[in-house]
Amino acid sequence: MQKLILSSELLQQMRGIELTSMSRRNFLILSGLFGALAPTGVLAKGSKALPDLESVDWAEVLRGFSVDTLNGLAAFAVPGLDPFSKRQKLTVQGFGGVDNGAGPFMSVALDISAPFDPNLSLLLITALAAMRDRIIARIFKYHGRAGVIGKFQYQHQKEMLDRVDQAFFNWLSSSAPKQGLPLTLFSATLLNLISAVINPRSVKQGFFQGFASLSWRQKARVFMLLEAKPEKLVKLIWGDTQSPVGRLIVGNLRFLPGALLQLACSASYVEPPLLIDFTDLSLIARPPGWDFAGYQIDDTGPRLKPVDGWDDFMGYFEGRTEVKDA
Amino acid sequence: MRDVIVIGAGGGGPVVAKELAEQGLDVLLLEGGRRNENTDQNYTHYEGLDGNRITGITRNGPSDPNQQAWFREVGQNAFIWDAAGVGGTTQAYFGNCPRSQPGAFVGFAGDGYQYDDAHLFPFTYEELLPYYRWVEKTLPVQTAAMGTKEALFYQGCQAIGLPLNATKDIVVDSFRPNENAILQPQGNAGKTTNSELLRFPQAQGCTFCGYCSIGCNLPKGAPRNLKAKRSTHNSYVPMALTADLWSDAGKAITLMPDAKVISIVTDSSSMFGQPKASGVRWRNTLTGEQFEERAKVVVLAAGSIESPRIWLNSNLPNPNGWVGKGLTDHAMDWVTGVFDEPVEGFKGAAAGARADFPGRGCLDQVALGPAFYAFSLAFSDSGIRGQYTNGRSRRSIYGKWDGPSGRVLGRELKQVMGQFQHATSILVITDDDVEEQNRIELSDLVADQQGPVARIKLAKRKRSKRTLANREFLANKSAEILRAAGAKKVLRLDWPGMLLHMQSSMRMGLSEADSVLDENAQSRWVEGLYVADNSALANGCGGSNPTLTTQALATRTAEKIMQTHFGAKPWVGTREPLSSVDESVTEAVLSRGIF
Numbered sequence: 070m071q072k073l074i075l076s077s078e079l080l081q082q083m084r085g086i087e088l089t090s091m092s093r094r095n096f097l098i099l100s101g102l103f104g105a106l107a108p109t110g111v112l113a114k115g116s117k118a119l120p121d122l123e124s125v126d127w128a129e130v131l132r133g134f135s136v137d138t139l140n141g142l143a144a145f146a147v148p149g150l151d152p153f154s155k156r157q158k159l160t161v162q163g164f165g166g167v168d169n170g171a172g173p174f175m176s177v178a179l180d181i182s183a184p185f186d187p188n189l190s191l192l193l194i195t196a197l198a199a200m201r202d203r204i205i206a207r208i209f210k211y212h213g214r215a216g217v218i219g220k221f222q223y224q225h226q227k228e229m230l231d232r233v234d235q236a237f238f239n240w241l242s243s244s245a246p247k248q249g250l251p252l253t254l255f256s257a258t259l260l261n262l263i264s265a266v267i268n269p270r271s272v273k274q275g276f277f278q279g280f281a282s283l284s285w286r287q288k289a290r291v292f293m294l295l296e297a298k299p300e301k302l303v304k305l306i307w308g309d310t311q312s313p314v315g316r317l318i319v320g321n322l323r324f325l326p327g328a329l330l331q332l333a334c335s336a337s338y339v340e341p342p343l344l345i346d347f348t349d350l351s352l353i354a355r356p357p358g359w360d361f362a363g364y365q366i367d368d369t370g371p372r373l374k375p376v377d378g379w380d381d382f383m384g385y386f387e388g389r390t391e392v393k394d395a
Numbered sequence: 396m397r398d399v400i401v402i403g404a405g406g407g408g409p410v411v412a413k414e415l416a417e418q419g420l421d422v423l424l425l426e427g428g429r430r431n432e433n434t435d436q437n438y439t440h441y442e443g444l445d446g447n448r449i450t451g452i453t454r455n456g457p458s459d460p461n462q463q464a465w466f467r468e469v470g471q472n473a474f475i476w477d478a479a480g481v482g483g484t485t486q487a488y489f490g491n492c493p494r495s496q497p498g499a500f501v502g503f504a505g506d507g508y509q510y511d512d513a514h515l516f517p518f519t520y521e522e523l524l525p526y527y528r529w530v531e532k533t534l535p536v537q538t539a540a541m542g543t544k545e546a547l548f549y550q551g552c553q554a555i556g557l558p559l560n561a562t563k564d565i566v567v568d569s570f571r572p573n574e575n576a577i578l579q580p581q582g583n584a585g586k587t588t589n590s591e592l593l594r595f596p597q598a599q600g601c602t603f604c605g606y607c608s609i610g611c612n613l614p615k616g617a618p619r620n621l622k623a624k625r626s627t628h629n630s631y632v633p634m635a636l637t638a639d640l641w642s643d644a645g646k647a648i649t650l651m652p653d654a655k656v657i658s659i660v661t662d663s664s665s666m667f668g669q670p671k672a673s674g675v676r677w678r679n680t681l682t683g684e685q686f687e688e689r690a691k692v693v694v695l696a697a698g699s700i701e702s703p704r705i706w707l708n709s710n711l712p713n714p715n716g717w718v719g720k721g722l723t724d725h726a727m728d729w730v731t732g733v734f735d736e737p738v739e740g741f742k743g744a745a746a747g748a749r750a751d752f753p754g755r756g757c758l759d760q761v762a763l764g765p766a767f768y769a770f771s772l773a774f775s776d777s778g779i780r781g782q783y784t785n786g787r788s789r790r791s792i793y794g795k796w797d798g799p800s801g802r803v804l805g806r807e808l809k810q811v812m813g814q815f816q817h818a819t820s821i822l823v824i825t826d827d828d829v830e831e832q833n834r835i836e837l838s839d840l841v842a843d844q845q846g847p848v849a850r851i852k853l854a855k856r857k858r859s860k861r862t863l864a865n866r867e868f869l870a871n872k873s874a875e876i877l878r879a880a881g882a883k884k885v886l887r888l889d890w891p892g893m894l895l896h897m898q899s900s901m902r903m904g905l906s907e908a909d910s911v912l913d914e915n916a917q918s919r920w921v922e923g924l925y926v927a928d929n930s931a932l933a934n935g936c937g938g939s940n941p942t943l944t945t946q947a948l949a950t951r952t953a954e955k956i957m958q959t960h961f962g963a964k965p966w967v968g969t970r971e972p973l974s975s976v977d978e979s980v981t982e983a984v985l986s987r988g989i990f
């Protein structure tokens with residue numbers, strides 16, 4: 070198995086990352102991870118009882134959470150009439166990236182693009198979680214509101230968050246996340262954290278939280294911020310760019326935003342695996358992306374397939390089939 | 396003990412392997428990726444399956460699809476497009492085989508244009524010509540046919556007053572059909588969409604499918620060496636595997652896929668007090684087992700990223716620090732034109748037409764499927780079009796195209812994609828300078844089982860003045876051509892690093908101070924170690940697509956190896972080469988059961 074091996078320096082530094090309980094709580098909320106638990110029902114509203122987290126299938130929860138965020142991205146890249154496009158207040162007639170299955174497609178592609186190291190997910194997420202308290206306070210001050218964190222002021226709420234935090238990080242550092250997620254989870258978390266910077270109201274529970282809850286223009290601003298000066302952003306939010314972890318985050322921030330946008334676009338026009346009949350590699354139906362692009366395929370045979378050739382041969386320019394040295 | 400071990404079966408490695416096998420040497424060719432066999436059945440032209448850069452069968456990763464791709468530390472907005480497996484990146488390439496611009500070589504008389512004079516090839520263009528001819532015949536290279544999109548491109552070029560170049564050499568600003576390593580259409584090829592009529596032998600050569608970048612398995616039913624596109628998988632490798640059958644003195648090579656090289660082994664006991672290459676260590680990617688084998692000569696051809704990585708992970712000497720440095724990538728860019736009428740931009744050879752500009756680079760008209768096309772429109776260093784400019788000055792985002800350059804997203808992407816059939820694009824291939832800042836180094840953060848992974852560093856906006864000026868010139872020219880051909884909307888993307896062409900990261904050069912290889916492509920500091928991929932090139936070949944030059948150079952390197960280590964005489968220029976489509980090769984390929 071192809072393995073990724075993180076340098077000992079990196080691991081050492083990771084172990085040394087001090088996460089205060091305050092920053093861990095903030096991270097859970099701002100990243101949308103806490104909100105992602107809402108559909109599981111473990112966080113019964115108004116209940117003072119501590120949640121039962123034993124039953125939580127984190128892989129499932131996090132995949133759903135990540136795909137929601139990535140669908141928000143697909144709608145941004147290629148809007149359609151789907152709920153994610155509606156949510157961003159930019160719909161365009163015809164199919165969109167979400168209809169083409171771009172969200173799940175991206176999730177698979179992202180995760181297989183980085184060899185697995187049990188420490189990688191933990192490292193990246195821990196590094197994100199080390200967000201400076203100061204910046205969180207500033208986000209909310211800047212927006213002139215007490216913010217969502219203010220709502221979690223009671224002791225039982227803090228305890229609940231701490232429980233979730235413990236369960237989440239336990240899961241992350243176990244071998245369970247082996248089934249993928251390293252880059253998807255990081256990407257989704259990153260997009261949501263920056264969304265919180267752009268619009269604190271994006272921090273909420275359930276569907277359409279974080280990035281997926283922003284307007285199209287706000288989404289563009291998330292990328293403006295991410296693309297502009299990764300060093301500055303990392304320094305501002307995490308306070309460190311020179312250490313190995315800081316460099317890893319800066320590097321990822323330089324690479325990921327572009328990669329995410331480009332991937333979202335191609336995933337919106339690719340043939341979704343669901344439409345491929347793997348027994349004979351034909352298509353069950355025309356992919357929406359192809360249809361919309363007016364891309365032609367071989368529909369002369371009994372099954373739809375990409376063509377083996379086109380009838381566009383017009384001869385040779387000026388009839389010349391061969392040239393010689395000058 | 397082998398005579399020669401070649402590392403990497405991509406654009407360059409198989410050329411050395413075939414030439415030396417033809418001479419009767421015992422050659423082991425190690426390839427880290429898979430060997431794609433029975434491609435009539437096992438290959439699809441789905442962009443999301445086999446065209447997928449992360450999961451597809453020509454991805455840069457091990458052959459086991461359940462294993463993750465090979466990782467590189469990129470650390471910037473860039474797309475690295477190289478392919479693993481027998482054939483390497485030529486599985487995905489477009490087959491364009493222009494010769495280099497002559498100004499990239501020492502001894503060039505000058506034509507008034509500026510070249511990267513500080514980093515020229517250490518021998519003359521004339522010296523390489525016989526090797527060009529040899530490779531052009533072997534592959535073979537043929538003049539590209541014309542379809543709707545090419546006709547449109549030529550029309551645009553003529554309308555802006557560019558003359559036609561009806562030769563193989565680049566002398567003045569001009570346009571021409573590409574000289575492609577693609578067998579041209581015969582029989583039904585190019586004349587029908589009916590797959591039953593497109594089987595070999597009713598159809599021969601290029602069927603105009605438009606899927607060059609996914610890999611060519613057409614025409615179906617054709618023997619491996621008669622597939623249209625001449626990736627080394629279809630040309631040099633089948634010849635190397637059957638050298639005993641078509642060459643009197645020949646000896647078939649041993650090809651080992653799934654063999655990922657960890658390091659080059661050296662002995663310290665050389666005559667000159669230098670280390671001497673004595674073998675190679677590798678790991679089977681399927682079983683994890685490690686092996687070591689000895690050889691008289693080692694040829695490194697793992698591509699411009701992995702070759703320096705292997706060197707550095709082997710702790711070989713690097714006294715001037717130039718191992719990995721001086722990477723050229725042709726500072727690529729993309730300009731798309733949308734027309735009123737359908738232009739069939741996705742049909743035919745991926746790149747059938749071009750224009751060359753001495754001292755500047757070249758333009759290739761390129762066809763892509765919808766997913767790659769959408770990608771190409773979203774790939775920009777100038778932010779999201781109409782939203783933000785990513786710190787780019789006004790001057791750098793406006794030109795002869797419409798509006799600012801930038802990522803085309805959202806409503807506009809959907810509009811442009813809706814006119815997919817009405818669009819064609821031009822790839823800007825810049826003659827870029829060799830610069831120390833653009834380089835491959837080892838990551839100090841992450842490693843895999845072969846050691847630290849490669850870290851790629853490429854300045855985008857801070858390239859040399861000449862590089863940046865050439866790129867702007869070519870982007871504007873592209874817009875002019877498209878407009879003159881009738882485009883109603885012209886978009887310039889201002890791509891960040893698109894690494895399809897990667898050269899000169901282990902460069903040969905005149906000066907010992909800034910090169911790794913001598914004029915024979917032998918390493919300056921390790922005896923018996925040669926480099927035969929794009930990394931050996933002295934520079935970016937004046938912006939010409941690099942593979943033909945790499946293959947000509949690799950042929951010359953094979954001769955140098957024979958002369959220096961095996962006491963043989965040169966053969967190029969003394970006789971005609973055998974073409975890889977010769978009947979004797981076809982017979983050999985069929986009788987050996989190579990599919």
Ligand SMILES: Cc1cc2nc3c(=O)[nH]c(=O)nc-3n(C[C@H](O)[C@H](O)[C@H](O)COP(=O)(O)OP(=O)(O)OC[C@H]3O[C@@H](n4cnc5c(N)ncnc54)[C@H](O)[C@@H]3O)c2cc1C
Binds near residue numbers: 487491655705845928
């Ligand atoms: C879409 C596309 C279109 C292109 N079109 C053109 C074109 O029209 N004309 C042109 O001239 N060029 C084109 N190119 C570029 C062309 O493909 C390259 O120039 C060429 O393949 C480079 O040859 P190489 O030997 O340097 O490297 P590669 O072809 O990349 O081969 C290197 C090989 O080494 C193997 N390897 C790497 N590490 C190891 C290891 N540790 N152990 C064993 N094996 C290893 C790799 O798996 C690979 O097979 C194109 C590229 C792309 C992506």
